[in-house]
Amino acid sequence: MTFVRKMLSRLGRASIDSIWKLGEASVFMGRVVSRSSIILRRPSLLVAEIHFAGVLSLVIIIVSGLFVGLVLGLQGYETLKRYGSTGAVGTLVALSLVRELGPVVSALLFASRAGSAITAKIGIMKTTEQLSAMEMMAVDPHARVVAPMFWGGFISMPLLAAIFSAMGIVGGYLITVVVIGVDSGAFWSQMQTSVDFHHDILNGVIKSVVFGTAVSAIAVYEGYASVPTAEGVSRAVTRTVVTSALAVLALDFVLTAFMFTGAH
Amino acid sequence: MREPTDLIQFSSVNFAYGQSTIFRNLDVGFAAGKVTAIMGGSGSGKTTILKLIGGQARPQQGEVICEASAVNKMTHRELFAYRKRIGMLFQFGALFTDLNVFENVAFPLREQASLPETAVRDLVLMKLHAVGLRGASRLMPAELSGGMARRVALARAIALDPSLMLYDEPFTGLDPISTAITGNLIRTLNDALGITSIFVTHDIKASFKVADEVVLLSRGSVTARGKPSDLLESNDPLVRQFVNGEVDGPVPFHVSSKPYREDLGLEHVRG
Numbered sequence: 001m002t003f004v005r006k007m008l009s010r011l012g013r014a015s016i017d018s019i020w021k022l023g024e025a026s027v028f029m030g031r032v033v034s035r036s037s038i039i040l041r042r043p044s045l046l047v048a049e050i051h052f053a054g055v056l057s058l059v060i061i062i063v064s065g066l067f068v069g070l071v072l073g074l075q076g077y078e079t080l081k082r083y084g085s086t087g088a089v090g091t092l093v094a095l096s097l098v099r100e101l102g103p104v105v106s107a108l109l110f111a112s113r114a115g116s117a118i119t120a121k122i123g124i125m126k127t128t129e130q131l132s133a134m135e136m137m138a139v140d141p142h143a144r145v146v147a148p149m150f151w152g153g154f155i156s157m158p159l160l161a162a163i164f165s166a167m168g169i170v171g172g173y174l175i176t177v178v179v180i181g182v183d184s185g186a187f188w189s190q191m192q193t194s195v196d197f198h199h200d201i202l203n204g205v206i207k208s209v210v211f212g213t214a215v216s217a218i219a220v221y222e223g224y225a226s227v228p229t230a231e232g233v234s235r236a237v238t239r240t241v242v243t244s245a246l247a248v249l250a251l252d253f254v255l256t257a258f259m260f261t262g263a264h
Numbered sequence: 265m266r267e268p269t270d271l272i273q274f275s276s277v278n279f280a281y282g283q284s285t286i287f288r289n290l291d292v293g294f295a296a297g298k299v300t301a302i303m304g305g306s307g308s309g310k311t312t313i314l315k316l317i318g319g320q321a322r323p324q325q326g327e328v329i330c331e332a333s334a335v336n337k338m339t340h341r342e343l344f345a346y347r348k349r350i351g352m353l354f355q356f357g358a359l360f361t362d363l364n365v366f367e368n369v370a371f372p373l374r375e376q377a378s379l380p381e382t383a384v385r386d387l388v389l390m391k392l393h394a395v396g397l398r399g400a401s402r403l404m405p406a407e408l409s410g411g412m413a414r415r416v417a418l419a420r421a422i423a424l425d426p427s428l429m430l431y432d433e434p435f436t437g438l439d440p441i442s443t444a445i446t447g448n449l450i451r452t453l454n455d456a457l458g459i460t461s462i463f464v465t466h467d468i469k470a471s472f473k474v475a476d477e478v479v480l481l482s483r484g485s486v487t488a489r490g491k492p493s494d495l496l497e498s499n500d501p502l503v504r505q506f507v508n509g510e511v512d513g514p515v516p517f518h519v520s521s522k523p524y525r526e527d528l529g530l531e532h533v534r535g
Contacts, residue, residue, distance in 0.1 A: 124361075133358035133417075136318055137372045137424075138347040144375070 025221045028142075032150055032220065035143035039151050045144075049152025052121075053114040053216075057160055060113050061106055065164035068105060069171020072096055077176050086176070087186030091194040093172030094165075098195065098204040099260065102165030104252050107211035109164075110157055111244035115219035118149050119240040122223025123233035131224075146224060150216045157212025158205055165204070203259045210251055215244045271296035271428065271460045272317055277326035279312060286312050288484045290326070294462050299454050301471040301492075302464040303506070304481030310464035311355075313481075314430045317462070318350060319343045330428075348376060351421035355433040357413040359405040365392070365416050366401040372423045391419040395449060411442025418449060422457070429453065431463035435470045443467065447474045468507060472496070480506060 039046040076092040122145065125131050131141045169191075176182040195201065219240050226236035270293030277290040286309040294300050294317075302310045315321035316328045319335045328335040330346065338346060359368050369388045373379060379387070392398040395415040405413060414434065421429065431450060435443045447470045454461040465471045471478065472492035480488040480495065480503060488495060488503045495503055525531050 128356065128361070129354045129358035130360055132320060133352070133354055133360075135320060136347055136350065136352040136430075137375065137420075138344040139372070139375045140344070 024225070025217070028221055028224060029150075029217055031142050032146050035140060036147040036151060038143045039148055045148040046151055046155075049148040050156050053110075053118065053149070053153045054156030054160060056117075057110060057113045057156070058163070060109055061160045061164050062167050064105065064109055065102075065167030066171040068101055068164075069093060069097070069168030069173075070175045071171075072101070072168065073172035073175035073180075076172070077180055077182065086182050088190050088194075089176045089182055090169075090172065090187035090191035093176075094169055094191045094195050095200060097165040097168040098200050100204075100252070100256075102168065103161045103204050103207035103211055104248060106161040106164040107157065107208065107215055107248045108245055110153075110160055110212070111215045111219070111241055111248065114153060114156065115215045115240045115244050116237045118153065118216070118219040119223040119226070119237050120233060122146065122149070122220060123226040123228075123236050126224065126226060127228040127230070127233060141224075146220050150220050153216030153219065154209075154212050157215065158208040161204070161208035161211075203255075206259075207252065207255050210255060211248050214247045214251060218244050218247060269296055270294055271330065272462070273327075273329045274313075274316070275327045275329060277316065277323045277328065279309070279316065279321065279323045286484060287323070290485055292479060292486050292489075294460065294479075295477060296460050297454075297458065298476040299451060299461040299463070299474055301475035301478045302462065302481060303466065303468070303471065303478055304487075305506070306466075308481040309484065310481060311432055314352070314432055314462070314464060317428075317430060318347065318352060348424060349426055350428045350430060351424070351426035352430040353414065353418050353421050353432065353434055355436055356410070357405075357417035359408075359413055359417055359420070361405050363405075364401070365397065365403050365405070365408070368405070368416060369401075369420045369423055372420060376424055387423065388419075391423055392416075394422070394453070395419045396445070409442075411438050411445065414438065414442070414446060415449070418446075418453075422453060425457065427459050429459055429461045431461065431465075433465055434463055435465055435467040443470050447471075450474050468509075482506075 072093045073089060076089045076096075077086055080086045080089055080092065122131075125141075125145065131145065134141045134144060173184075173187060177184045177187050222236040222240045222243070226232050272294040274290050274292045277287050278285075279287045279290075302313055304310050312321060316323060317330070317335065319338060322336045327337070333342075333346070335343070335346065359365075360371065363371065366388055369391050370384050373384050373387055389398055389401070392401055395418050397412060397415055397419065400408065400412060400416070405416070408416065429450075434446050434450065438446060450461055450463060451474050453459070463471070463475075472495075475492055478488075478490065478492055478495050479486055482502055488498060488500055490498075495507060498504065498507070521527065523531075525533075
């Protein structure tokens with residue numbers, strides 16, 4: 001009986017803590033968004049953060065996109081060969097990328113590369129009292145530091161997802177058309193007729209915007225709420241990567257359920 | 265413990281971090297135009313006093329008053345306007361690691377004042393000259409020694425010509441030369457700019473040389489207050505223990521615990 005009571009008490013405490021944390025995060029993000037006019041007044045701050053979150057993530061996005069495309073091309077070709085429709089491999093690669101893999105994999109990579117860096121940067125600024133120093137200089141860190149980082153991630157993520165998908169298609173083309181010898185015309189024309197701008201590409205863009213918002217918000221919040229010690233920052237970085245990954249996968253399921261079931 | 269001429273007044277301040285009480289009914293004032301040293305053992309709430317003055321922490325009860333305004337009741341906007349008149353030197357400088365020395369000192373000027381670039385440049389060089397580091401303006405914080413970083417942070421803290429300077433452990437981790445330089449800067453800046461300075465420290469020698477007045481904190485309240493010479497001559501056992509750095513005294517060496525024999529399981533053993 002005592003064991004059950006303890007378990008229930010632990011579960012209750014964990015639930016209350018989670019709701020409390022969600023409330024705190026919402027208040028924090030409300031504060032950040034309401035003080036975001038700084039990025040319009042001083043666009044250089046936003047550009048610097050797009051460089052930090054986006055440009056510095058380009059290498060991993062391009063290389064990963066290329067390899068994912070190569071693998072998709074190979075796998076797709078091997079499967080489609082059985083049905084004699086290898087020309088459709090372009091469609092398979094493109095749809096897989098723009099609908100799912102582009103937004104999801106680039107969001108996971110973005111969380112690992114840029115999300116962790118954002119959390120670590122804010123966490124270290126907190127640990128070394130740089131945020132407190134800013135506050136004491138009457139400069140609001142929510143506006144000066146956090147808002148440009150959040151919007152930098154928000155803008156970078158869809159662009160990175162688009163680059164990932166484009167590189168994946170290049171990878172698929174290289175392996176199936178250049179290496180294996182699938183007809184180039186069939187590859188591109190089937191892709192062109194099968195991929196719908198609204199249904200496939202736009203929905204993929206919506207996904208990447210949602211993932212970018214989630215990952216950026218998690219990264220800035222975890223950094224700002226981190227315990228100001230070496231261990232605290234390290235835990236916050238881990239939480240950013242794990243929470244972002246779970247959030248992206250869960251959101252992907254919900255969005256896919258709304259977008260791609262029913263009409264088509 | 266308060267005077268009408270005090271710039272900052274703490275009135276019946278209660279403050280706790282969670283369950284841990286730091287101040288109970290603290291009444292203390294800090295004189296305008298003077299250099300005041302706040303001293304006390306670790307955990308006595310020295311840095312918390314600076315946080316309460318700067319509005320980074322708010323008391324659970326009581327008021328922190330600066331020039332007739334209650335800091336703890338200020339709105340976000342009022343607090344930021346108030347902070348423009350305060351300079352704060354953090355324990356390890358808190359320099360922005362992605363900006364060089366020049367940009368660190370220029371930061372408050374760029375953020376708070378719309379000055380032409382030539383004026384920013386002149387002001388930054390003047391502030392760096394005041395701390396003896398004009399020649400280091402292009403260095404990054406990682407290239408500075410602890411003492412130099414502290415001086416750059418000081419130049420940044422005085423960039424907007426504050427009327428109140430707060431120093432958090434300004435002598436910690438400094439060699440004797442850097443300690444003397446920092447102490448001298450605190451004194452000189454206070455007198456030259458006609459400001460009020462408050463610093464917290466453990467360093468008896470350096471602080472007694474610089475301060476006009478010393479406030480000694482212990483167990484959540486002010487134990488002693490006076491000129492450095494008054495504290496040196498004090499017969500109060502706690503003041504004597506602190507000033508002379510005695511191992512045991514009113515602040516015991518051992519943290520309160522069960523009897524030693526009981527902890528070792530020897531309570532039934534004779535002898």
